[in-house]
Amino acid sequence: MRGIIPIVAIVCTLLAGSMVAGAIESSDFDDPTVCKGCHAEIYNQWDGSMHSIAYTDPVYLAEEEMASNETDGLTDTYCARCHTPIGVLSGEVPPIGHENMSEVSKKGIQCDFCHNVNKSTGIGNGAFMVALDGFKRGPYEDSKSPSHGSMFSDLHTKSEFCGMCHETHHPVTGIPIEETYTEWKEGPYNTTTQCQDCHMTPGITHFEANPGKASGIGPERDHVYTHYFVGGNAAVTGVIGSEVHQQMAEERLKSAATLALEAEKKVTEAELTVKVTNVGAGHKLPTGLTEAREVWIEIMATDASGKEFYHVGGLDSDGEVDPDAVMYRVVLGDASGNPTVKVWEAESLLSDNRIFPKETRVEQFSFAIPEGVNGPITVEAKLNYRSASQKLLDSIFGKGKVVAPVIEMAGAEDTIEVGKKAPDEGVPGFESIFALLSLLVVAYMVRRNGK
Ligand code: HEC
Ligand code: HEC
Ligand code: HEC
Numbered sequence: 001m002r003g004i005i006p007i008v009a010i011v012c013t014l015l016a017g018s019m020v021a022g023a024i025e026s027s028d029f030d031d032p033t034v035c036k037g038c039h040a041e042i043y044n045q046w047d048g049s050m051h052s053i054a055y056t057d058p059v060y061l062a063e064e065e066m067a068s069n070e071t072d073g074l075t076d077t078y079c080a081r082c083h084t085p086i087g088v089l090s091g092e093v094p095p096i097g098h099e100n101m102s103e104v105s106k107k108g109i110q111c112d113f114c115h116n117v118n119k120s121t122g123i124g125n126g127a128f129m130v131a132l133d134g135f136k137r138g139p140y141e142d143s144k145s146p147s148h149g150s151m152f153s154d155l156h157t158k159s160e161f162c163g164m165c166h167e168t169h170h171p172v173t174g175i176p177i178e179e180t181y182t183e184w185k186e187g188p189y190n191t192t193t194q195c196q197d198c199h200m201t202p203g204i205t206h207f208e209a210n211p212g213k214a215s216g217i218g219p220e221r222d223h224v225y226t227h228y229f230v231g232g233n234a235a236v237t238g239v240i241g242s243e244v245h246q247q248m249a250e251e252r253l254k255s256a257a258t259l260a261l262e263a264e265k266k267v268t269e270a271e272l273t274v275k276v277t278n279v280g281a282g283h284k285l286p287t288g289l290t291e292a293r294e295v296w297i298e299i300m301a302t303d304a305s306g307k308e309f310y311h312v313g314g315l316d317s318d319g320e321v322d323p324d325a326v327m328y329r330v331v332l333g334d335a336s337g338n339p340t341v342k343v344w345e346a347e348s349l350l351s352d353n354r355i356f357p358k359e360t361r362v363e364q365f366s367f368a369i370p371e372g373v374n375g376p377i378t379v380e381a382k383l384n385y386r387s388a389s390q391k392l393l394d395s396i397f398g399k400g401k402v403v404a405p406v407i408e409m410a411g412a413e414d415t416i417e418v419g420k421k422a423p424d425e426g427v428p429g430f431e432s433i434f435a436l437l438s439l440l441v442v443a444y445m446v447r448r449n450g451k
């Protein structure tokens with residue numbers, strides 16, 4: 001059990017960092033339905049978000065249990081801290097699971113947790129502190145409520161707020177497991193666009209004002225931040241029936257990237273250049289749980305009759321992505337240097353080929369053009385996203401029970417003329433023979449009509 005002492009030490013430090021004077025109880029926090037009374041619209045946006053189910057998400061619960069079993073419970077507090085902050089602050093976790101938990105703790109990352117955060121002790125691993133002083137912290141300097149104190153909080157308006165949790169390092173090995181904040185901080189959006197601008201406004205890839213009321217009984221505002229907290233998860237939002245969030249995740253994925261395709265004929269080969277650009281994500285593409293997320297290129301070529309003769313990046317009969325596909329992801333290594341998706345085992349970063357914000361990645365493909373193919377050839381390229389591999393989902397839900405939708409983020413088509421005289425070939429192609437024949441027919445008709 002190497003690492004036991006460092007984990008305990010780190011967990012204790014994390015816990016100490018969150019303590020306020022006096023013990024915290026889950027009953028110190030109001031249930032989100034209390035806030036709903038006056039903030040109905042915000043409540044409805046949050047309800048069904050990944051934040052609202054962070055501690056009931058079946059994928060999370062399965063992984064949490066596996067991690068706990070494999071480490072004799074060492075990961076319990078560590079994992080739960082970001083997934084049920086109230087559960088950990090109030091001491092209801094450990095143990096993990098839902099046995100000891102109050103209703104409010106089960107509701108994951110919710111209103112009264114975020115709006116009682118008064119301080120951050122840094123970035124990552126749940127570096128938050130809360131103050132239970134009756135004040136709700138938010139973006140307004142002039143806000144008045146009949147049920148609570150209101151206080152402006154600069155932290156809430158900045159990426160550093162999200163960075164307390166959207167940055168995970170292995171507590172013992174220090175291996176970065178999630179680095180969304182750092183990817184943003186080191187990228188081109190760090191001075192212009194906060195996480196909130198893209199994830200809490202209708203803009204998706206930029207700030208877009210959302211005029212209205214923050215509370216039914218409050219004043220009209222030039223802008224009210226939305227609370228859908230949508231990322232790329234169209235799988236679990238689908239499982240729990242959050243249609244609005246699922247659709248918004250698809251729309252977000254489709255705004256994140258562009259794909260350009262150029263197909264060229266070189267003698268008997270087709271040469272393809274695919275350019276993928278991360279145009280809309282303020283961090284790498286993909287980000288977050290990147291040892292599980294799958295973003296890859298799929299290419300298909302068909303002849304004039306629609307018959308497919310080339311395909312890379314498709315799914316096999318078990319629903320797995322073609323191992324030859326170009327895939328953008330992180331591969332973590334365990335103690336023996338073998339790839340693992342179990343983050344608690346991570347001792348090294350084997351590879352990371354994800355696309356930086358605003359970066360264009362150029363990929364080359366080629367295939368032999370079958371002899372006598374019926375042209376023109378249509379080539380189609382797609383950039384696909386899937387929340388997790390089928391193997392991972394099968395291990396949690398049972399074989400084929402849950403299928404993560406494959407979302408086409410971007411796509412393009414090009415055609416290759418075949419059969420005609422290509423510039424570097426000496427033989428007349430099919431099309432020039434056809435043209436010659438047509439000429440002969442025309443000449444014959446002219447002569448016949450002339451008789
Ligand atoms: C009795 C009605 C009522 C209830 C219940 C209520 N609020 Fe409010 N809240 C308001 C009003 C009114 C405002 C002022 C809106 C404005 O300034 O535009 C407000 C403002 C806020 C603000 C903005 C603070 C700022 O300074 O930026 C936050 C955050 C907030 N509420 C969170 C909550 C949370 C969390 C809950 C549940 C624990 C809650 N509210 C419950 C009425 C209520
Ligand atoms: C993950 C943390 C988080 C959760 C969960 C959350 N909020 Fe917020 N909320 C924020 C942040 C951050 C802002 C301010 C964004 C900014 O200024 O950039 C905000 C802003 C607000 C405001 C000010 C008006 C606005 O929308 O701009 C109100 C009121 C509010 N939240 C209420 C709620 C209620 C009610 C819930 C639960 C249904 C809730 N919040 C859940 C983080 C959260
Ligand atoms: C207390 C920790 C915590 C804070 C603070 C927090 N998040 Fe999260 N967030 C999470 C966790 C945990 C999940 C994943 C829940 C799950 O998948 O089960 C998540 C999920 C999300 C998702 C959905 C990802 C997907 O795959 O669809 C988005 C988007 C998101 N958060 C954005 C934000 C933004 C923006 C902020 C800052 C305003 C923020 N979060 C603050 C912990 C946090």
Ligand code: HEC
Nearest residue numbers: 162166181184194195198205231232256280281282287288
């Ligand atoms: C310029 C707009 C923009 C900014 C800034 C931005 N995001 Fe995103 N985010 C996106 C888009 C678009 C996607 C969907 C593509 C993807 O998954 O990367 C996304 C996806 C995500 C996801 C889901 C990743 C997955 O596939 O599971 C999370 C979590 C997330 N963002 C959190 C954050 C956090 C935290 C910040 C700030 C540190 C942030 N984002 C800043 C646009 C942005």
Ligand code: HEC
Nearest residue numbers: 059060063064078079082125126165166167168236288289
């Ligand atoms: C520092 C905060 C933090 C810690 C600690 C943490 N997580 Fe998370 N977790 C997140 C965030 C943020 C996301 C959302 C990222 C995304 O959607 O890509 C997430 C997403 C997940 C998901 C994806 C759920 C889905 O539906 O796709 C799983 C599974 C998960 N975490 C398991 C764990 C386990 C197991 C541990 C402990 C070994 C752990 N987490 C520790 C913040 C944390």
